Amino acid sequence: MKKLERKDFLKIGGGAIAGGLSGYVFSGAPFQSLQWLVELTQDQYAPPGGKEVYLSAVYPGTRSECNLSVRMIGDRAVKIDTANSGGPFIQNALQLLYHPERIDAPLKRISGKGTVKHSAFEKVGWDAALNDIASRMNGLVSGGKGSLVAGISKEPGISAALLDRLIRSAGSRNGYYEPTLHTLSSAALGGYIDYDFMNSDFILSFGARLLEGWGDPCYMNNAFVEWKKRGGRLVHADAVRTRTGSMADQWLSIKPGTELFLALGIANYLYRAKGKTTGSADWAAVVNEYPADKVAQITGLTVKKIEDTAEAFSRARNPIAVPGRGGMEVSSSSAEIMAVHTLNTMVGTRVAGLRGIRGLGEPVLSAEVRGSLIKAKKFTGLDDFIKNGNFEMLFVNEADPVYRSAYGDALAGKMEKSFVVAIMPLLNDTALYADYIFPSIIFFEKDIGTVKAPFHPYMKSRNSADMIIELARRVEVIKGNFPWSGYRELAGGTGGAAAGAGYLNYNAKILKDEIASITKRLKPSEEFPLSFVPVELTFVGDGEGMAYPYVLKTIDDKTFSRGKLWVRINRDTARRYGVSEGERIDIESPRGKLGSVRALLTDTVPPDTIAIPMGFGHKAYTKYAKNKGVNPKGIMANDIDPLTGTANWWLTRVKIS
Amino acid sequence: MEMKRKWGMVIDLDKCTGCGACALACAQENNMPIFEDDSDFPKRVVFLDLMKVTNDRDAKYPDVDVCYIPKMCQQCEGNDPKNPRPPCVSVCPVVATDVGDDGVVSQVWSRCIGCRYCQASCPYDARTFNWWKPRYESSFKNSLNPDVSVASRGTVVKCQFCTHIWKRERDKAVARGELDINAVTYTPACVAACPTSAMLFGDLNDPKSELNQMLKREKGRKFRLVHTIDQKSEKRQEELKRIKNYPNPKVYYLSSKAWIKEMMKFK
Numbered sequence: 049m050k051k052l053e054r055k056d057f058l059k060i061g062g063g064a065i066a067g068g069l070s071g072y073v074f075s076g077a078p079f080q081s082l083q084w085l086v087e088l089t090q091d092q093y094a095p096p097g098g099k100e101v102y103l104s105a106v107y108p109g110t111r112s113e114c115n116l117s118v119r120m121i122g123d124r125a126v127k128i129d130t131a132n133s134g135g136p137f138i139q140n141a142l143q144l145l146y147h148p149e150r151i152d153a154p155l156k157r158i159s160g161k162g163t164v165k166h167s168a169f170e171k172v173g174w175d176a177a178l179n180d181i182a183s184r185m186n187g188l189v190s191g192g193k194g195s196l197v198a199g200i201s202k203e204p205g206i207s208a209a210l211l212d213r214l215i216r217s218a219g220s221r222n223g224y225y226e227p228t229l230h231t232l233s234s235a236a237l238g239g240y241i242d243y244d245f246m247n248s249d250f251i252l253s254f255g256a257r258l259l260e261g262w263g264d265p266c267y268m269n270n271a272f273v274e275w276k277k278r279g280g281r282l283v284h285a286d287a288v289r290t291r292t293g294s295m296a297d298q299w300l301s302i303k304p305g306t307e308l309f310l311a312l313g314i315a316n317y318l319y320r321a322k323g324k325t326t327g328s329a330d331w332a333a334v335v336n337e338y339p340a341d342k343v344a345q346i347t348g349l350t351v352k353k354i355e356d357t358a359e360a361f362s363r364a365r366n367p368i369a370v371p372g373r374g375g376m377e378v379s380s381s382s383a384e385i386m387a388v389h390t391l392n393t394m395v396g397t398r399v400a401g402l403r404g405i406r407g408l409g410e411p412v413l414s415a416e417v418r419g420s421l422i423k424a425k426k427f428t429g430l431d432d433f434i435k436n437g438n439f440e441m442l443f444v445n446e447a448d449p450v451y452r453s454a455y456g457d458a459l460a461g462k463m464e465k466s467f468v469v470a471i472m473p474l475l476n477d478t479a480l481y482a483d484y485i486f487p488s489i490i491f492f493e494k495d496i497g498t499v500k501a502p503f504h505p506y507m508k509s510r511n512s513a514d515m516i517i518e519l520a521r522r523v524e525v526i527k528g529n530f531p532w533s534g535y536r537e538l539a540g541g542t543g544g545a546a547a548g549a550g551y552l553n554y555n556a557k558i559l560k561d562e563i564a565s566i567t568k569r570l571k572p573s574e575e576f577p578l579s580f581v582p583v584e585l586t587f588v589g590d591g592e593g594m595a596y597p598y599v600l601k602t603i604d605d606k607t608f609s610r611g612k613l614w615v616r617i618n619r620d621t622a623r624r625y626g627v628s629e630g631e632r633i634d635i636e637s638p639r640g641k642l643g644s645v646r647a648l649l650t651d652t653v654p655p656d657t658i659a660i661p662m663g664f665g666h667k668a669y670t671k672y673a674k675n676k677g678v679n680p681k682g683i684m685a686n687d688i689d690p691l692t693g694t695a696n697w698w699l700t701r702v703k704i705s
Numbered sequence: 706m707e708m709k710r711k712w713g714m715v716i717d718l719d720k721c722t723g724c725g726a727c728a729l730a731c732a733q734e735n736n737m738p739i740f741e742d743d744s745d746f747p748k749r750v751v752f753l754d755l756m757k758v759t760n761d762r763d764a765k766y767p768d769v770d771v772c773y774i775p776k777m778c779q780q781c782e783g784n785d786p787k788n789p790r791p792p793c794v795s796v797c798p799v800v801a802t803d804v805g806d807d808g809v810v811s812q813v814w815s816r817c818i819g820c821r822y823c824q825a826s827c828p829y830d831a832r833t834f835n836w837w838k839p840r841y842e843s844s845f846k847n848s849l850n851p852d853v854s855v856a857s858r859g860t861v862v863k864c865q866f867c868t869h870i871w872k873r874e875r876d877k878a879v880a881r882g883e884l885d886i887n888a889v890t891y892t893p894a895c896v897a898a899c900p901t902s903a904m905l906f907g908d909l910n911d912p913k914s915e916l917n918q919m920l921k922r923e924k925g926r927k928f929r930l931v932h933t934i935d936q937k938s939e940k941r942q943e944e945l946k947r948i949k950n951y952p953n954p955k956v957y958y959l960s961s962k963a964w965i966k967e968m969m970k971f972k
Contacts, residue, residue: 093841095736095849126850127734127894130726132902139729139898146844259722269722269900276720289759291723294771301767587725597739597845598732602725604757605746618766651761651769671741 098122102129103502107138107266107491110203110230111243114138114266118492118502125492125503135265136587136599143596144490145503149670150473151487152507156180161464161482164475164668169485174508174518177484181469182522185218188441189525194219194417195424196440198433201225202447206538207471207513209408210530211445214516217411217526219420222437224430226447227379227694229256229263229372235429235692236382237389237402243368244399245271250364252314252357253284254307254388255373255380255698257292261586262375281364283357285310286373287581288616288659289652300357302347304579304657305570305699307373307380308563310354311387313343314369315394317358324362324394330556331390334563346570361391366399368392374582376589377452377662379698382691383562408538411529429693431686434459444470444478445512446488451477451591451666451679454686454695471512474595476669488512495536511535558690565687569699572656576638576701582680583616583659591663594673606648607661613677614648616659617704622649625704635660637683637702645678658702709887711786711808712866713909713955714896715919715927716775718965720903723773728753730898731777734867736853738839750833752864753777753895760964772965775895775904777864778831779930779954780810784946792952793823793832801861808909808955809868812861819859828931828952832863866906867893909955919959926959928966 072078098121107114114134119127125145130138144150154177155169188194197218201208203225212223225231230240245251245258245268256262259272272295275282284296287304302310315335318324326332340351347354361367369391372378380388392400413421427433434455442463450456450463456477463481470482479485487509494511495501505511513535520530532538572578584590585607593599606614615635617627627633627647635642635658645660653659664677684697731737731753743749756774764770782804783790789804797803801816802823812832824832838858841849849855852869856862870893875886883889896904907916920927929935934942934951945951960966 093839093846093849093855095846095851095855097851121851124847124849126848128730129897130900131897132899134726134898134900136725136729139726139733142733142848143845146847148843148845150844259724261724265724266900269724272722273720273901289767289769289771291771291773295719295722299767585725586723587729597741597743598729598737599725600743601732601737601749601751602728602755603744604755605744606757609744609746611742611744619761650759651764651766652759652771654766676742676744 096122096124098124104499105492105502106496106499107134107141108496109264109266111264111267112270113497133266133270135261135269136593137265137589140593140596140599141490141492143598144473145492145506147474147595147670149475149595150506151475151485151509153487154508155485157483162480164479174510177486178515178519178522181484182519184467185441185519185523186525189218189417189523192416192420193440194420195222196220196438197443198222198437198439198441199224199443199445200430200447200449201445203228204230204405206535207445207511207516210513210516210520210538211443213408213411213529214443214520214526216421217413217417217520217529218523219413219417219424221421221424221426222433222439224433226430226449226452227692229378229380232372232378232380232382232692232694233385233389234405236385239402239404241389241392242401242403243370244366245368246274248366248368248399249278249280250361250367251275251280251282252361252367252369252391253282253286253292253296254311254369254371254384255286256370256378257286257290257375257584258282258284258370259292259295260290260375260584261589262372262378265586281360283360287579287654287657288583290583298357300349300353301654302349303570304581304654305566306347307371308384308387308566309338309343309346310349311369311371311384311391312338313340313347313354314358314361315387315390316340316343317355318362318391318394321355321358322362326390326394328556331559334556334559335390362395367395367397368400370400373698375584375586376592377582377584379694379696381562381566381696382689383559383566386559414525417525427693428691429689431455431695432688432693434462435688438462440466442466442468444468444472444482446472448476448478448591448669450481451669452681454681454684454697456681471515473506473509474670477667480668486510486512486515488515495539497539513538555691561690566696569685569687569701573701576703577656578621578702578704579657580635580637580680580684580700580702581657581659581698582662584662588661588663591666591669591673591679594663594666594676595670597672600672600676608664608677611676612644612646613661613664614646615661616648616650616653618653618655618657619649619651621656622647627704634705635680635683635702636705637685637700639683639686642678642680642683658704707806708808708910709806710908711910711955713780713808713907713916713957714866714893715905715916715923715957715959717903717905718772718774718958718960718962719926720901721773721775722901723755723757724900725755726898726900727775727895727904728755730894731864733848734850734853734894735864736849736855738835738837738856739841739845740837748836750835750839750862752833752862758965758968760968763964770962770964772960772962774958774965776829776831776930777895777956778810778866779829779952779956780808780866781952781954782808783950783953786953790950792826792828792950795950796822796826798822805868807868807871809866810863811865811868812863814854814856814860814862817860819861821861824861829954832861835860835862867891870894920957923959926961927957928960928969929954929957930969933970
């Protein structure tokens with residue numbers, strides 16, 4: 049046998065290695081490895097399929113309902129079709145329905161307040177939680193402390209009416225609402241105004257950004273389409289050039305915060321030149337003090353512009369004068385609401401009628417509770433109550449007053465020391481101080497009118513109205529006032545009824561006091577020479593949109609980028625203060641300092657004015673909203689209105705550094 | 706190429722309130738990836754960008770104006786509509802992007818190698834790059850649309866006029882026994898969501914379509930983004946087209962405001 053040479057050995061070895069390698073390469077194994085690598089590093093998630101079905105649903109508006117359909121794949125909802133109606137908040141509904149941070153069971157706080165971490169709560173059953181709250185409430189009422197029970201609701205509705213009844217049955221007057229035009233005008237005028245925008249041919253808006261989330265966006269968008277078709281005219285008075293101003297037929301660029309005086313000037317013209325009466329003599333005396341030339345000085349408009357606007361308003365067939373400065377969140381003083389609505393009554397319009405809230409009627413009270421009620425101090429509104437009131441037990445119904453109120457910090461301080469029950473689908477800033485949190489359902493999970501809810505309540509969520517009824521039935525003194533078995537029995541029971549037309553009996557003294565207070569604020573001081581007014585992005589609104597990731601994607605980079613909020617400042621003013629585009633500035637008001645914002649130089653805001661976007665700077669409200677930008681409410685004006693009891697925060701005097 | 710359809714869009718900026726419903730509906734329909742913080746603007750993934758524009762560089766308060774421009778892929782076709790050659794398609798080395806027989810500039814996520822040439826060549830900045838692995842935290846996965854594949858990290862994505870909805874509608878037509886499936890029309894998610902009907906979608910090949918009727922009617926208000934050639938005479942347009950490939954987009958905008966048209970020339 050031939051001896052195996054070293055060279056042959058190496059050849060055989062080399063051949064084996066080459067063969068093995070080529071075999072490995074041609075076997076496809078390396079490609080398989082690459083495939084695994086790709087799958088490991090990339091998300092190739094494929095959404096599961098299923099049978100396609102469309103479900104009908106209704107979004108409940110305050111003025112009209114918005115019909116929509118939901119595209120289902122199997123049991124998953126994948127799309128909302130609003131068929132050219134609705135607005136951005138309806139498109140967010142699926143993100144809310146499937147939000148990973150939705151509360152799935154009642155939560156009981158087990159550690160200190162000020163956090164909404166999972167470890168701060170334990171999940172409890174509905175019965176155990178309601179029994180605990182009921183026994184505390186029984187204790188308060190039987191101990192003669194029923195007046196220390198309070199409630200804050202987001203807006204009027206069935207659950208809010210039930211909460212009001214619960215509070216009143218306990219012997220307290222402290223049932224409040226977050227400010228909306230509906231609640232503000234109810235406090236100022238004794239009823240809310242039902243505007244028929246669809247049939248109006250002339251709309252005179254006093255800072256109401258009607259096309260930017262104001263009122264019922266679904267209805268307002270439909271009304272806008274109607275105006276375009278029928279030639280309706282929109283005149284918008286506002287200091288900042290917002291989209292509503294740009295879309296209006298005429299924009300009245302008034303000085304910040306002077307809407308009230310413009311309304312008085314127009315009333316003066318209608319009285320003087322057109323012979324329209326204003327109601328009481330006291331009121332006429334106030335209106336007489338504001339002729340067009342004086343109003344022109346205050347508002348910055350020309351006399352001709354004021355008179356032309358008044359003339360056009362008086363000549364229209366169905367005019368509407370509308371207060372409610374802002375978009376989703378509004379701030380108008382009672383004086384301004386009165387002055388603006390006077391214009392409607394002066395021309396006798398048929399499309400802006402005053403309506404009263406019917407509610408659920410007066411509960412039957414025991415002598416003891418009635419005594420407590422008589423002794424209980426009455427506050428005019430939410431901010432008045434937060435500032436001057438006291439409570440030992442607070443119910444928060446879908447609201448977020450810690451975030452939205454100008455007195456949010458004061459409320460948080462009082463909530464730390466009391467027992468707080470909150471009802472909401474996502475843990476918001478108010479939940480930071482709640483002892484119990486109940487998961488509520490969203491509109492998709494409610495029967496609305498004749499349309500059945502397309503979805504079952506999420507996990508252990510319940511209708512907040514049902515929760516309040518169940519709680520009331522466990523409180524001895526109160527249960528007699530809650531004969532209903534549940535929400536369905538009450539559906540459609542709290543709507544408005546006509547409160548009469550004609551002239552209103554305005555309180556001229558309050559008007560005079562308010563005018564004096566607003567006039568004082570309009571004057572720039574040496575220390576705080578600039579005006580600060582709020583602006584909103586429609587899809588962010590008052591901050592409600594920030595919990596939804598697709599909303600964050602839609603925010604432009606000159607409103608919010610890389611964690612920083614941009615505030616808008618007039619170019620010439622910025623130049624005077626040496627501020628350049630994108631520079632970090634501090635804004636300070638008599639109430640405090642708002643730090644870490646960037647300056648956007650723009651002439652869409654008037655000279656000596658800063659416009660700050662609202663809705664940012666949450667301390668909780670999901671990880672998507674938390675710590676993004678700043679919330680200016682803490683530095684905004686907080687003078688409490690004598691009739692509405694809410695802070696008039698629209699105009700704040702500030703300085704920058 | 707014989708075009709079965711030539712889908713196009715008109716957006717009436719005089720009717721757009723900037724509410725954002727179009728952008729939200731687009732994100733929901735097309736399975737946009739969800740990140741904890743999408744405020745890092747250059748890196749966010751969206752098909753429809755709601756641009757806010759003002760004329761305040763040229764005008765002083767109070768002569769200023771504010772407008773929103775919903776901007777998505779403009780579905781360019783290049784100089785020759787019979788042989789569409791959009792700027793992005795010309796540069797793609799792997800044919801991940803192409804023009805279909807419906808005129809829509811398509812993009813196949815899984816074929817894309819992430820070179821981003823198309824993104825660089827797009828005159829409208831309408832394409833976005835998936836810098837990160839798309840995440841849909843737990844229950845957010847429930848609302849994902851099975852008709853649109855989830856794009857991987859490292860790929861370029863863009864608006865395709867929701868062409869999957871057309872496929873879906875044609876499948877339904879087949880199931881109903883209809884023979885001419887190309888007669889089927891559809892509405893993209895953004896157009897269906899617009900609460901003021903500011904967006905109109907239709908077939909540019911069909912002279913009777915509402916879209917074409919509107920374009921004929923609105924000669925004074927219509928314009929296209931960054932397309933100054935539209936202002937030249939027909940003869941001059943032909944000359945220019947011989948020396949340069951223009952995008953020739955299929956998305957038209959309407960506005961009565963001269964400053965918007967002037968600004969969109971990007972001089």
